[in-house]
Amino acid sequence: MSLRARVVALIAGVLLISLLLGAAAAGYQAREALSAELAAGLGGAQQTVNSAFEDLPNSDHPARDLRQLVATFDGNRHVRASLMIPGGRAALTSHTRSAGAPAPPWFGRLLGPSPAARQIAVPGHAAGFEAIVLAPTAEADVGAAWGEFTGIVTALTGSAAVGLILVYLVISAAFRPLRALADQFGRVGAGDYSGRVAERGPTELLGLQRGFNRMAGELAATTERNRLLGDQLLTLQEEERADIARDLHDDIGPHLFAVNMDAEMIAQLGEAGRHEGVTEHVRSIQAAVKHMQRQVRDLLSRLRPARITELGLNAAILDLVRFWSARRPDIAFNLTLLDEEAELPEATKDVVYRVVQEAANNAVRHGSPKTVRIALWIDADETLSISVADDGTGHDAAPTLGGLGLVGMRERVASVGGTLSSGPNHAGMGWTTIARLRLDGAAAAQPSEAAA
Numbered sequence: 208m209s210l211r212a213r214v215v216a217l218i219a220g221v222l223l224i225s226l227l228l229g230a231a232a233a234g235y236q237a238r239e240a241l242s243a244e245l246a247a248g249l250g251g252a253q254q255t256v257n258s259a260f261e262d263l264p265n266s267d268h269p270a271r272d273l274r275q276l277v278a279t280f281d282g283n284r285h286v287r288a289s290l291m292i293p294g295g296r297a298a299l300t301s302h303t304r305s306a307g308a309p310a311p312p313w314f315g316r317l318l319g320p321s322p323a324a325r326q327i328a329v330p331g332h333a334a335g336f337e338a339i340v341l342a343p344t345a346e347a348d349v350g351a352a353w354g355e356f357t358g359i360v361t362a363l364t365g366s367a368a369v370g371l372i373l374v375y376l377v378i379s380a381a382f383r384p385l386r387a388l389a390d391q392f393g394r395v396g397a398g399d400y401s402g403r404v405a406e407r408g409p410t411e412l413l414g415l416q417r418g419f420n421r422m423a424g425e426l427a428a429t430t431e432r433n434r435l436l437g438d439q440l441l442t443l444q445e446e447e448r449a450d451i452a453r454d455l456h457d458d459i460g461p462h463l464f465a466v467n468m469d470a471e472m473i474a475q476l477g478e479a480g481r482h483e484g485v486t487e488h489v490r491s492i493q494a495a496v497k498h499m500q501r502q503v504r505d506l507l508s509r510l511r512p513a514r515i516t517e518l519g520l521n522a523a524i525l526d527l528v529r530f531w532s533a534r535r536p537d538i539a540f541n542l543t544l545l546d547e548e549a550e551l552p553e554a555t556k557d558v559v560y561r562v563v564q565e566a567a568n569n570a571v572r573h574g575s576p577k578t579v580r581i582a583l584w585i586d587a588d589e590t591l592s593i594s595v596a597d598d599g600t601g602h603d604a605a606p607t608l609g610g611l612g613l614v615g616m617r618e619r620v621a622s623v624g625g626t627l628s629s630g631p632n633h634a635g636m637g638w639t640t641i642a643r644l645r646l647d648g649a650a651a652a653q654p655s656e657a658a659a
């Protein structure tokens with residue numbers, strides 16, 4: 208059952224209960240009003256009869272007066288009067304006013320029993336009449352109460368129905384954005400991150416919609432970054448191969464040719480039995496082979512990159528700083544290195560070096576700083592922190608799209624389970640890059656906001 212159907216059913220239930228309670232209250236009120244009205248009518252009628260009976264002994268025509276007395280009850284809604292003769296028969300009965308639409312019998316029963324009829328003896332049995340019987344007549348009142356009751360129930364039912372329709376419309380409208388959100392989630396699940404939902408509606412939904420849009424944006428950006436990195440990797444590989452092909456062609460090719468020529472010459476000299484020129488050609492071959500050995504070593508080291516950190520991490524970083532100091536003597540480099548670098552795994556050393564390299568390059572290239580501080584330290588909880596902070600113009604640097612340095616650093620750090628933050632400082636000038644790597648294999652906490 209859908210959430211919308213549940214909510215509508217719940218509200219319909221509540222409306223039905225209040226409708227039943229309203230009907231019960233209206234019924235109870237009608238019952239009270241009817242019994243009060245009948246009792247009052249009967250009391251009034253009894254008084255009228257009593258006072259007429261007081262005057263009866265002085266009457267010249269008691270029979271006529273008694274008939275007139277009964278006739279005064281014609282049209283009374285609450286009481287029917289009957290003039291009784293001996294034998295319990297009525298000589299005359301008043302006509303009650305007829306009710307409108309009659310109420311169903313169950314409604315009359317629900318309103319309770321009518322008060323008992325009252326019999327008042329005619330004083331001295333004047334003119335042979337025995338008594339006047341006053342009987343309560345509830346029909347007209349029950350009819351009126353029925354009319355009122357049905358009116359109230361109809362009004363309640365009508366307003367409940369209108370209320371329910373409004374609730375249905377409001378809930379349908381409120382649930383529409385949820386359906387849109389569910390559709391978009393389905394598309395994200397299928398790998399399409401381009402969809403966004405409109406951010407409108409109640410606050411609870413707004414949060415959900417904003418969250419969804421942020422998530423889809425982040426997914427799209429990550430996918431795009433991965434694509435760019437992949438492209439870059441391919442280009443780099445192709446460039447590298449073209450380079451190697453060129454080197455093989457330009458450097459090794461001519462020397463092989465030269466070696467072949469020298470060998471040919473030695474063979475010819477040998478056949479001719481001349482030995483004086485041989486040494487010179489042998490020397491030439493040796494020189495060519497030496498040259499080719501160097502070239503091959505270079506090529507091999509490029510194919511299987513020598514780990515920069517094989518020198519030692521500190522030495523590699525010092526080398527880097529020396530490289531920049533020579534080119535930018537106006538920048539002061541402030542270094543805090545690790546004591547026990549030997550304990551770091553090779554993969555971690557690589558990452559540390561690459562982060563320092565990229566962050567220092569960025570500082571020099573983008574920040575025009577006076578000072579660059581590079582610090583490495585290990586906390587008590589086995590977290591290795593790498594911080595590169597400069598006092599350049601980081602704060603007003605316009606963010607450049609397509610810079611892959613930051614992305615590359617982040618991915619390298621993530622590959623060993625670490626976290627990285629890199630950005631302009633909040634206060635004052637400069638830019639700070641901080642990476643945290645856990646040395647015990649646990650996931651690193653996100654570095655707190657970069658701050659000088």
Ligand SMILES: Nc1ncnc2c1ncn2[C@@H]1O[C@H](COP(=O)(O)OP(=O)(O)O)[C@@H](O)[C@H]1O
Pocket residue numbers: 569570571573574597599600601602604605606607609610611612613614637638639
């Ligand atoms: N230390 C820094 N000082 C000022 N701006 C920086 C610094 N580091 C990074 N940036 C800004 O961040 C951008 C992205 O850096 P990066 O991803 O390394 O790309 P790239 O160096 O190729 O431009 C830079 O273009 C620069 O605008």
Ligand SMILES: [Mg+2]
Pocket residue numbers: 565568569610611612613
């Ligand atoms: Mg860069």
